[in-house]
Amino acid sequence: MKKKLALALVFVMGLSFTACGKTTVSDSTNEAVSGGVQSTDTNEDKESSGKSDKTTITFINGFTGGDGEYMTKIVDGFNESQSDYYIEQLQDADHYTKFKSGDFDMLIIHADWISTYHAMGLLREVSDIYDMAGISFENDFHDITKTYAKYDDGVFAFPLDLYAETTFYNKEYTDEAPKDYNDMIELRDKLDSENSGIYPYGLPLTGDQQWAWMTALGQCGVNWVEDEHIKLDTEEACDAFMKIHDMIYKDHLSPAGLGADDHFNTFISQSETAANVKTVVSMTGPWKYTVAKEVLGDNLGIGTVPQIYGDKKCVPAGGHTFGVSSKVTDEKKIAGIAAFMKYTYQPDVLLNWADSGQAPVHLATMEVVKANPEKYPVAAVNYTIFDDAMILPAIYNIREQVKYVNETVWSMVVQTENLSRDDLMAELKNATDIATELSEM
């Protein structure tokens, strides 16, 4: 009996060793990645064990929403067309963390992340892949892509699209989108906002708030970058933030006390209860088009961002790009990535991406989209502002640098009725200090 028990225990132990063995392999891979020493052996093992006949290229992206299926369509189309290469796609909301700590050959990277990933040495210079794919970075893409994909030491991304802040409006209350601050005031008076609970616009606690303050800074012509960090402790920046504050507490263009994503929730709200406020205009990303259309139907209007803060034309924007990991050295994989790019950057294929509501920046595809504004209404509107688009500055750690502004400064601006310039300036100085510290990391 004891012998049997001992045998059983040895068996359990054996199993645990096996399990640990697997963990160790995975751990060592992660360690190698985090240590910046990419083991190509691991990739080769994966190839030989998984798709022995094809070269596998691992690709991670964060398209977990509605646009995910359109990217999958492109990937599937490529895989079906290929006998030599296979794109293994993973869609994960936390794809940046997984890319940093994992083992992927290619990723979708936002335009404003490229500078940071470039500085950290995570991205491969891809001029040779452009050449192999027969694509020209200089001639085949909109000029704005040069502000975020090209650096002194080369090109580090394949631009996919640009998404700009888009104005959606409810035609039930206004025939056209407001064009400036006066239009907003007129709309407020027409709506009798304070009594009806229907306001022209909504400034939320969170949700696209970065675009809201970028619009204010940009339209006021504030220069808010110094060296490698953001600089907001200036009178001009303070004025711009105070204008946002005044929209709520002085001119009542937006209701006070809105919560997360209420700039859009109040826009599509169907509630008839007087207790719930509504808004007529929503400035948000083009990805909200489908939901807005579903709720408002023919009452949905699309326009560009109005000049509400100043005279300078400026529309905050972002973009998706393909990036290649700096660890990719295998010639076969490089050839496979080039084949994928060659396939993707054909108007017929890239139109799949336009179908998702995004606005491709590939010039040939842009022409097709522009010729069909009925089919691609959001992209068509977005193309009209590409020249005025403002993407977060291409400096190191920029997303972390603006975090304090998005969280603390913003909540102070939209929540404090009696906001003093001194209090605001103190927080803007904190934001600048943190950004400076982050830029030096």
Place this chain on the structure above:
Amino acid sequence: MKKKSTGLLFITPFILFFMLFWLIPFIYGIVMSLSKYSLIMGNQGFVGFSNYIKILVGDSMYHNSFLLGLKNTVIFTACTTPFLVLGSLGLALLLDRLPDKCKGIFRTIYFASYSVSVTAVAAVFVWLMKGNGGYLNNLMMNIGIIKKAVPWMEQQPFVWVSLTVATVWWTIGYNMMLFVNALNEIDPQLYEASAIDGARYWKQFRYIIFPGIKNVFYFVLMTTIIASFNVYGQPRLMTKGGPGESTKPVIMVITSTIMDRNDLGIGSAMTLLMGIVIVICSIGQYFLTKEKEELR
């Protein structure tokens, strides 16, 4: 000799897993906290106590964010612990006095919330407590209790109320079950004897019930404080640490330091410092309890 080897075999899996998943990571965490360690660049060398100094002294962003996170965590612990300990004790006492037929039903009802995932709890409470269009505000406005929406999820101190209510609703059932089991252990004859002596409920609670469940009470208190210190899901999903950073707990600060700022060294040091704070709390509580016993 045979017995010894069998015994060794029995404890080997535990020791193995303990070492692999606790001891080695723990020691590795200490090493990382003493190093300049990036999530991307790996270990860039030993830096002594520099990470700890950055967190504890000076005016760096790490110092400010850690202290803010710690302050928020303490506020959360102070808000929730009384309800989770005394509230669950109250529920258990209430259940204890119910007829036997009803006990099981109510025990299940109160415990059911504990089986719901934090994601679902957060989603439900955001829907309930949202300032504009939230169920609670609409209800109170329709009844006429309030004229203006209360910013339950948007402004302090209301956001703490929302987080407390959600947390208490979610986890009170677990503590209650521990108290219910402790109450079941008390000899019913003690109640009968005290009743004959004319003891009312309060006297029974003071001299029979509480001494009988004292150990469980202190256990629940300690585990609740530790769990509150480790809070993450509710503020992450309900408020994203806002408004501003007013509900960002230490764990969220640590996650952000490691995942967003790629700084495993500072993140590990923060984790160990937080562990030390929890250990100090637990030791303090142990001595407080001990003192009471000696006084008695």
